[in-house]
Amino acid sequence: MNDDQATKIRTLLRSGDLVEIGGRSRPVTRILVQPTPRPSTTALIAAFAAIYLIWGSTYLGIRYAIETIPPLLMMGIRHLTAGSLLYAWTRWRGTPAPRLREWIYPAIIGPLLFLGGHGSLAWAEKRVPSGIAALLVATLPMWIVVLARIWGTERHLARASLGGLVLGFVGVLVLFGPDALRHNGELNLIGAAAVLFGTFIWAAGTIFMRSVKMPDSPFLSSSMQMLAGGASLILTAALVGEPRRFHFTSVSSLSWLALGYLILFGSIIAFTAYTWLHMVASPSRVATYAYVNPVVAVLLGWTLASEPISIYTGIAMIVILAGVALVNVGSSKADEHLAHNRIESEEEVAA
Numbered sequence: 001m002n003d004d005q006a007t008k009i010r011t012l013l014r015s016g017d018l019v020e021i022g023g024r025s026r027p028v029t030r031i032l033v034q035p036t037p038r039p040s041t042t043a044l045i046a047a048f049a050a051i052y053l054i055w056g057s058t059y060l061g062i063r064y065a066i067e068t069i070p071p072l073l074m075m076g077i078r079h080l081t082a083g084s085l086l087y088a089w090t091r092w093r094g095t096p097a098p099r100l101r102e103w104i105y106p107a108i109i110g111p112l113l114f115l116g117g118h119g120s121l122a123w124a125e126k127r128v129p130s131g132i133a134a135l136l137v138a139t140l141p142m143w144i145v146v147l148a149r150i151w152g153t154e155r156h157l158a159r160a161s162l163g164g165l166v167l168g169f170v171g172v173l174v175l176f177g178p179d180a181l182r183h184n185g186e187l188n189l190i191g192a193a194a195v196l197f198g199t200f201i202w203a204a205g206t207i208f209m210r211s212v213k214m215p216d217s218p219f220l221s222s223s224m225q226m227l228a229g230g231a232s233l234i235l236t237a238a239l240v241g242e243p244r245r246f247h248f249t250s251v252s253s254l255s256w257l258a259l260g261y262l263i264l265f266g267s268i269i270a271f272t273a274y275t276w277l278h279m280v281a282s283p284s285r286v287a288t289y290a291y292v293n294p295v296v297a298v299l300l301g302w303t304l305a306s307e308p309i310s311i312y313t314g315i316a317m318i319v320i321l322a323g324v325a326l327v328n329v330g331s332s333k334a335d336e337h338l339a340h341n342r343i344e345s346e347e348e349v350a351a
Helices: 003-015 041-065 071-092 100-124 130-137 140-151 159-182 189-211 218-239 253-280 289-305 311-350
Strands: 018-021 029-032
Touching: 041 071, 041 130, 041 253, 041 289, 071 100, 071 218, 071 253, 100 130, 100 189, 100 218, 130 159, 130 189, 130 289, 130 311, 140 159, 140 189, 140 311, 159 189, 159 311, 189 253, 218 253, 289 311
Parallel strands: none
Antiparallel strands: 018 029
16 A cells, blocks of 8 residues: 555544445445534533633632531432433423433442542542642542553553553652651541542443543533442441431521532533533543642632642642643653554554
8 A cells, every 4th residue: 555545544533524445356345434523612611611710619618618517418408409400401401301221320429539539628628728639639640540550441651641540649748748758637637538439439430430421411420420439428327327427506697508509510511511512532630630629729718718829838849749740741652652542453453
């Protein structure tokens, strides 16, 4: 096959057209590459803005909400309410009801994300500042890369990714180190460890989500996950006795406002955007919201809640975000390498 033929084949493969390749001396081979619809730039910008800025502000929202509402119960109310509203709206728009077997994966992923991830975060924010919690959650892309390697979705780690992993965890040690050595109680180590644990669980749920068949509608998928996650949070809250400590009349106006913000913006808008982005973008690119979230959270916590920013917090933020950047660079290169190999493989079949 000459260069002109190879160029034509590459163009047709990428365009998704039906190609007939062959000659008189061999049978015709038919290759059909399904075209992937490209999302609009406006939709992508809006979705990334939602997970960048809204989720950055939810850390402070969680802090205000759990001032007078028990953490697991608050998160359960948040996600059950958001999931119910989104599910009803999706069905009203004409989306068919999911069949019973379509609930299997959302019923697994929902508790992983919301009980394991958000439940741990809410519990921890009773003990650590919202900005520190956001900074620890910024390690999410690192956990995704590690779990993707273990899961087998990434065959090898680029040098940039390995360097980013090392740098990111050095940043976590900088954040933990002074208090771990001095034992002065400035940073609650159990609370900080709970945030890291929840981030690991969220990463596991994200990787699992990419490997299974979810409902085609991102709105339906999001609502099902929130319903399952909210139910698991309420059940866990009941098991640990939180409803006995909850008094409706003692909830402050600020906590109600924060809960409403978390339901509408943090769950319905931002999580739906997050789910949709996972359908149209790579996990490593979606996880770049971890760059912006801690900066937004730290600044909001400092300006609105008088949370201190120590020199260690500043250094840790720079080191962790630099590590996240390297991880993303390495993941992007790996994605390009995989796509190039796939095209080359398709051309060999066509030849």
